[in-house]
Amino acid sequence: SYELTQPPSVSVSPGQTASITCSGDKLGDIYAYWYQQKPGQSPVLVIYQDSKRPSGIPERFSGSSSGNTATLTISGTQAMDEADYYCQAWDSSTAVFGGGTKLTVL
């Protein structure tokens, strides 16, 4: 079965750029999606089709994908961006999530 691997945690200082990676076999050949989940809340889609932002998602969120790695980048990170982030891809008709990355803004 297809697997997506994320670092368990990433730390960033306010105002700096945070990068969260997601690795999977030939991930660059398929679309990656990113979700943000704050404590006690449901996940929210922040990036779809590798690099597109849904309506209402701040411009500081961006995505890219190449080779075996997709990357979520948060520019000018704010305290409100502290959350768990999950990448997701499709393996045929089934969805696969990465293990999640806890982003700490300190």
Next chain:
Amino acid sequence: QVQLVESGGGVVQPGRSLRLSCVASGFTFSSYTMHWVRQAPGKGLEWVAVISYDGSNKYYADSVKGRFTISRDNSKNTLYLQMNSLRAEDTAVYYCARGAYYDILTGYYRGWYFDLWGRGTLVSVSS
């Protein structure tokens, strides 16, 4: 208001059954694939199952295949998850999530992502 509201969670003994419901409102429910995604306490997201817009196609995670059944009633704007032979490892918050939109004019799906989530319902399997 566009929303999904789950219900039906609770405490259940191992081996027993439970049925979850998810009521959709504010959008054309019958045009979307729908999913169940779960999250064990303190753990990550795990996709569980998907059903096509018309209920004709269903797919499951290996961890629930043969035990869980996803279904929908488009006349009631409701998604279901019948969970049988429950195990301790099924303990989780279960979210319903909206998936791809089926364009009946073109015959194509678009938007292969989860763009709307419910607040979840907690299922606890314990003796």
